[in-house]
Amino acid sequence: MPTPAVMWFRQDLRLADNAALKAAAEAGPLVCVYVLDDATPGGWAWGAASRWWLHNSLVRLAEGLARFNVPLVLRRGPADKVIAEILHETGAASLHFTRDYAPWSGALEQRVKTIATEAGAACHRYGGFLLHEPEAIRTGQGQPYKVFTPFSRACFALGDPRPPRPAHKNLKAWEGRIKGDKLEDWRLLPRRPDWSTGFAIWTPGEQGARQRIETFIDDALSDYAEGRDRPDLARTSRLSPHLHWGEISPVQCWTAIRSAMAAAHGRLDRQGEKFLSELLWRDFSYHLLHHWPDLPSTAFQEKFAAFPWRHDPKALRVWQRGETGYPIVDAGLRELWATGYMHNRVRMIAASFLIKDLLIDWRQGETWFWDTLVDADIANNAASWQWVAGSGADAAPYFRIFNPVLQGEKFDPEGDYVRKWCPELRDLPNAVIHRPWEHEAGVKGYPARIVDHAAARHRALLALKSLS
DNA sequence: CGCTACTTGGT
DNA sequence: CCAAGTAGC
Numbered sequence: 001m002p003t004p005a006v007m008w009f010r011q012d013l014r015l016a017d018n019a020a021l022k023a024a025a026e027a028g029p030l031v032c033v034y035v036l037d038d039a040t041p042g043g044w045a046w047g048a049a050s051r052w053w054l055h056n057s058l059v060r061l062a063e064g065l066a067r068f069n070v071p072l073v074l075r076r077g078p079a080d081k082v083i084a085e086i087l088h089e090t091g092a093a094s095l096h097f098t099r100d101y102a103p104w105s106g107a108l109e110q111r112v113k114t115i116a117t118e119a120g121a122a123c124h125r126y127g128g129f130l131l132h133e134p135e136a137i138r139t140g141q142g143q144p145y146k147v148f149t150p151f152s153r154a155c156f157a158l159g160d161p162r163p164p165r166p167a168h169k170n171l172k173a174w175e176g177r178i179k180g181d182k183l184e185d186w187r188l189l190p191r192r193p194d195w196s197t198g199f200a201i202w203t204p205g206e207q208g209a210r211q212r213i214e215t216f217i218d219d220a221l222s223d224y225a226e227g228r229d230r231p232d233l234a235r236t237s238r239l240s241p242h243l244h245w246g247e248i249s250p251v252q253c254w255t256a257i258r259s260a261m262a263a264a265h266g267r268l269d270r271q272g273e274k275f276l277s278e279l280l281w282r283d284f285s286y287h288l289l290h291h292w293p294d295l296p297s298t299a300f301q302e303k304f305a306a307f308p309w310r311h312d313p314k315a316l317r318v319w320q321r322g323e324t325g326y327p328i329v330d331a332g333l334r335e336l337w338a339t340g341y342m343h344n345r346v347r348m349i350a351a352s353f354l355i356k357d358l359l360i361d362w363r364q365g366e367t368w369f370w371d372t373l374v375d376a377d378i379a380n381n382a383a384s385w386q387w388v389a390g391s392g393a394d395a396a397p398y399f400r401i402f403n404p405v406l407q408g409e410k411f412d413p414e415g416d417y418v419r420k421w422c423p424e425l426r427d428l429p430n431a432v433i434h435r436p437w438e439h440e441a442g443v444k445g446y447p448a449r450i451v452d453h454a455a456a457r458h459r460a461l462l463a464l465k466s467l468s
Numbered sequence: 469c470g471c472t473a474c475t476t477g478g479t
Numbered sequence: 480c481c482a483a484g485t486a487g488c
Contacts, residue, residue, distance in 0.1 A: 162469080229469075345469080348469070387469090396469095396470080397488085398470080398471090398487080398488045399488070400469095400470050401470075401471070402470070402471085403471065403472095405471080406470085406471080407470090447474090457471085457472095461488085
């Protein structure tokens with residue numbers, strides 16, 4: 001029996017444009033494995049919504065491999081220990097995997113390399129999760145970037161990435177057998193099945209990712225630059241969970257958008273560039289996380305360590321349930337609970353409300369999003385919460401406090417988004433849909449405001465002042 | 469990837 | 480009184 005090559009699937013749950021899989025397939029008959037590792041990430045084990053996605057994505061990946069009669073072996077435990085076992089059980093000559101950039105991953109990948117070497121297997125690590133490796137982008141001074149705009153300029157200056165690799169025509173399985181878990185036994189689906197019924201809007205898996213980007217290009221790209229800010233319109237790409245699990249690579253996305261731009265002979269240039277720059281935001285978050293691994297837990301700007309956060313579990317609960325009395329905030333948190341997703345503009349508004357209006361520590365919001373978002377992502381989540389908190393690397397020179405009424409009126413002008421998620425407000429006229437407390441007849445069943453925004457804003461400015 | 473307060477110039 | 484523009488946080 002020829003010695004196999006082990007393909008360790010991680011956040012690269014796709015067959016196409018997968019450098020690790022390609023190399024493994026060329027190195028020998030395949031042993032494909034996914035390891036569920038809840039130990040190594042410490043407090044950042046996959047949240048509940050992520051687990052729902054992972055379950056479905058693994059089903060799809062296993063189906064894709066089954067077309068080549070290649071099984072997907074499922075194992076559970078600390079990844080380094082499990083990989084060591086797999087290498088010994090199979091006598092593999094090589095191990096292939098795609099790099100990831102979580103704070104614990106550098107050390108993990110180092111241990112795996114040592115283990116593989118000791119087991120007599122060549123260890124190969126590949127990029128592909130990002131457009132640019134975090135070490136590859138440097139300022140003129142050789143330092144990592146702290147500000148997005150020059151970072152993205154440096155990326156654009158490098159030109160387009162190499163085109164994606166096509167999917168395999170053939171994959172060959174190792175003929176030996178090793179034991180694996182049954183996916184159902186991992187119990188990745190929520191215990192309360194009613195919670196995830198609204199997740200049916202998603203199609204996890206490589207095929208779903210491909211459909212998603214096609215639909216996006218056809219339906220939304222032509223108006224992306226402005227439309228992306230409108231939660232009442234379906235103009236965001238919704239690719240984030242697919243990208244997070246590597247069902248589509250950022251290079252595939254980049255190339256698809258570039259082709260659409262070329263096919264439109266320049267008419268889509270501004271819209272397309274906007275989307276490409278959003279893809280670079282994702283790279284930027286990982287760039288920050290890689291160089292500042294404390295980003296998920298510690299304010300980047302040191303003076304924020306002394307910020308007088310309020311301990312208020314009741315208010316946190318009100319925010320989580322979407323019962324703050326501010327329609328755009330509540331709609332966002334209810335959309336999150338129902339679908340595992342929140343529109344990006346609304347994420348900023350909802351996050352600002354938790355931090356600035358309720359003075360609740362951004363880490364509590366970060367934790368909630370980690371558990372409830374299907375696209376929960378360690379780098380994007382941390383960088384974005386810090387950005388809203390004003391404690392991040394590229395903080396605005398002023399203490400930005402979103403006004404939930406003005407934001408609602410600006411970005412959900414007809415109130416369609418708010419009416420969808422807060423049906424109690426359905427019959428309010430547009431003029432007061434984002435300020436229901438001004439409706440003379442009152443509103444049945446909708447909560448009163450948890451704080452007065454003007455007063456809360458004043459309080460937040462005082463809290464900031466206390467830092468200097 | 470803002471907001472408020474204030475000014476100006478208009479009705 | 481309002482709309483538009485802008486300084487300053």
